Amino acid sequence: MYTELKSYQIIIALLKQYGISHCVLSAGSRNVPFVHSIEEDPFFKCYSVVDERSAGYFALGLAQELNQPVVISCTSSTATCNYWPPVAEAFYQGVPLIVLTSDRDPAMLGQWEDQMIDQVGMYDRHVKKSVNLPVVENKKDFWWCQRLVNEALLELDHHGKGPVHINVPMTSYNISFNVKNLPYVTKINRLETDKNLDLWSSKVEKLKQSKRILITCGQNSSVSDQLKIEMEKFFHRYNSAISVEYMSNLSCDGVINTFTCWDTRYVTERKFLDFIPDIVISFGGNIMSGVKEMLKRNCGKFEHWSIQEDGRIVDMFMSLTTVFECSPEYFFSYANQNSDETQKNDRTYYNEIKSYADSIVYPEFEYSNVYVIKNIVESIPSDSMLHLAINGAIRITNYSMLKPNIKVYANIGTHGIDGCMSSFLGQASVRSALSFLVIGDLAFFYDMNSIRIRHLGKNVRILLINNQGGEEFYYNGMWQDEASDLHTTARHHTKAEGWVKECGIKYIAVHCKDELEAAKQVFFDEAYDRPVLIEAFTEMAHDSKVLYDFYALSKPVDMKQKSKEVIKGVIGQEAAKKLKNMFNK
Structure with a gap:
């Protein structure tokens, strides 16, 4: 016992x-x-x-x-x-x-x-x-x-x-021995390139038998040509799909940007069950899309294989079974070399995810941060560099359709508000082509001193969304009432105009769609002789509503979700929120 x-x-x-x-x-x-x-x-x-x-x-x-x-x-x-x-x-x-x-x-x-x-x-x-x-x-x-x-x-x-x-540690002295059987536990295996060859072979055999292999590609500042080649080969040979976001910087056959379709505010838990994989293979850095949370909510229903060059244990989906201490290039090359020549992806799993992602309805957005960001990033030319500050900039950009070969950066290793603009300016300083930053007002004012750095080049283009505070708190439902604006959303009435002009940057204020179209003429002019900053003024409560209206257009609704919506319709949003808080106590 x-x-x-x-x-x-x-x-x-x-x-x-x-x-x-x-x-x-x-x-x-x-x-x-x-x-x-x-x-x-x-x-x-x-x-x-x-x-x-x-x-x-x-x-x-x-x-x-x-x-x-x-x-x-x-x-x-x-x-x-x-x-x-x-x-x-x-x-x-x-x-x-x-x-x-x-x-x-x-x-x-x-x-x-x-x-x-x-x-x-x-x-x-x-x-x-x-x-x-x-x-x-x-x-x-x-x-x-x-x-x-x-x-x-x-x-x-x-x-x-x-x-x-x-x-x-233990909270009390315990001498009770009445447990007959030990619990089921998962032993995490770590496979190195020059060891465990029998385990490597067994993993390839498991891949061959799997019907649903989901590759999640986290943040990468660069992806080698070899990795793209090996991942395409893998996709063609194994029943797989590749989940990416723009910070993955990966473009090859088999990739699907799942940021929108698997957003936790879009996909229901019941609907996500349709996409549960047999095996998840992860590599790269942090993942900002909802796939991380949705897989975590379904932990234990799949195996997670993590590719980590230093062999670290990164169990982001709470389902880790194997760590491959190697480069992604080595892993996918090994799997390809040991696949059967006749082996072919039937694309069933890929088509299920792709069809769901393609079913999303994108409306003609009214003027808001969604409209402004989507309009600007979809106009950025190929082979440009784009840096995204946290939260809204990342989310809305991933709801957009970027042109090919745009390198996308974001400080999501720690996902902090500080330093986004400074990092961007460092990247832009060693480039001659136009370089773009999308940033919110709180992140901008936090790092505003950076735009007086002497290495600011004329290739710098900054889109500043000023919705007078932290719209993320409206989006996440943390805003409770007007008092929340004081200390939670940090509502303000500050403009960047004076400081931006003082630093020698071309400043353009935008309040509507027509003004944005006019501003784009200068913003995308490669011959313009100064850095350019657009300050687009929106309102955070309205910005949040525009996003939720977008989700509602094609969001799948199960009975649980439908019941919630009916309750909200009968008693109102605020009363529903109070009811939820009461039951959560």
Whole structure:
């Protein structure tokens, strides 16, 4: 029988999956849930060494002679300090030890709790990986704990061997052992290019059998010609579709910009079930489109294979099973070289997604930030550079149809408001062709000092959407009432005109469609002798409404969604919001 504590259940289950069976145990109260659980499990070989310092060195010798990782487990407080010397020795000798330290309630740290010190990261400079597990109380905690234990165990022999540290907090002393079976856990495999050849082969076989392979391409500042060639070959041979957004900077046969059709405010959860893949293959950086959230909501229904050149664990869909430590070029080339010559994509899955994306109805938008951004970005010439500030600029641009070969940047590694314009100006300074920035008022005023940088060239073109505040808070439903405008949306009545002119930039104010058309004559004039900035004035509440009206034109509606709309129609938007908040308490 096993302990009731989920964190230790996960540890034990994963130790068994990794084939780690030798454990050196030091007596103590806090590690009893682990100790008693494994001493009754015939898979484990247990050794009792009371003194933790001696136990650590004993385990070091075991690991060296067995050429296998060994677990050391102790109670909380100064018992953990006695592991220091053997852990340091293991680190410098490259010996794989799993240092399992039991801990107490994190809320009681520094509150004179008996036998409690700060154990988090205590061996950091002398272990290859250190993780502090959550107290597992729900499904998300379980996933988090499982991922952290995987991260630690994977580092035991990753680019050299060495010790890892797993700290296990618990809120109360628990000696209940009434669990017959360990939970199902996912062991994350990491495949390197020169190892695990049998696993590589098995993965290719799985690809051959799959009917629905979704490739999600995150942010890339550049994509090699080789990658484009290999991805097209892969698409032609395997039953796949390639989900992109403009920041992916990938254009080849098989790509679909799913930003709109899988936006969480457009596609319903029921409708997205029609597109659940068998396997998701991800590469690149962050993903801004709704595909990330929709896949996360359906975690566990598919396998996630992550291509990471440094081998990092990136479980963005909470379904990670395999990490391929290689370049995307290597991965797709390997899959292509090992495919059958007669193998061909039947395009069923691709056509389902493409048909859904093509069914979206785009109206003639009224004057708004949607109209202005869409109008401008669709007019940008091929082979230009476009930088998008966060949120609205990214969203609306991805609802648009850009010309070919436009390189698109955005600071979405951290997705922060600061520095968008400075980054753009750095990019534009080493280009001679026209370079474009789409930015909102809050991001602009945050970084306004950057336009006085002396390296500002005449190729700079800035579209500033001034809707007097953070429209994102209207869009996300965070706006509650007029009071929200003060501190949430940061409503203002500031214009950029004075500062822009002072910096020697051509300034054009726009308030309507006709003014925008006139401004474009200068904005897209390559021969113009100065940088140009258009400040387009819109209103954030109206901008948000225009977007939701657009969604409503062709958004799929299931019974749950239809019920919500009926309620809103009967009692009104504000009353519906209050009702939702009441039930969420």
